[in-house]
Amino acid sequence: MTHHTLLEADFAPCATTDPEVFHDDDHADVAKGLCADCPLTAYCRAQARTNREWGTWGGETSDERAKAGHPPRGWHSRKKEAFRQARSSSARQKRPSASEQTRAAA
Numbered sequence: 001m002t003h004h005t006l007l008e009a010d011f012a013p014c015a016t017t018d019p020e021v022f023h024d025d026d027h028a029d030v031a032k033g034l035c036a037d038c039p040l041t042a043y044c045r046a047q048a049r050t051n052r053e054w055g056t057w058g059g060e061t062s063d064e065r066a067k068a069g070h071p072p073r074g075w076h077s078r079k080k081e082a083f084r085q086a087r088s089s090s091a092r093q094k095r096p097s098a099s100e101q102t103r104a105a106a
């Protein structure tokens with residue numbers, strides 16, 4: 001099931017909203033507000049958990065679904081990669097350059 005499928009239920013608030021609002025957790029506050037007024041909330045949330053969807057469904061974000069024991073497909077590998085990149089970026093920022101090391105030694 002995708003948001004597109006539910007968009008066919010033209011009474012659902014997401015039917016008249018930019019789908020991007022539902023695709024990532026960055027717009028979760030807006031999506032959750034729309035889902036709160038939707039008659040499909042319980043069904044939508046259950047389907048998203050079963051189908052391991054990404055995005056906001058039935059007022060529940062990817063992160064909230066993962067915490068409830070229903071992680072989206074590929075959740076763990078994507079989280080590991082994000083952690084690895086953050087750690088690598090942080091390590092690069094903290095490491096002094098060769099010229100900084102030379103200046104410090106002088």
Ligand code: SF4
Nearest residue numbers: 014035038041044058
């Ligand atoms: S609960 Fe939210 S995502 Fe699901 S059909 Fe309703 S408005 Fe769309």
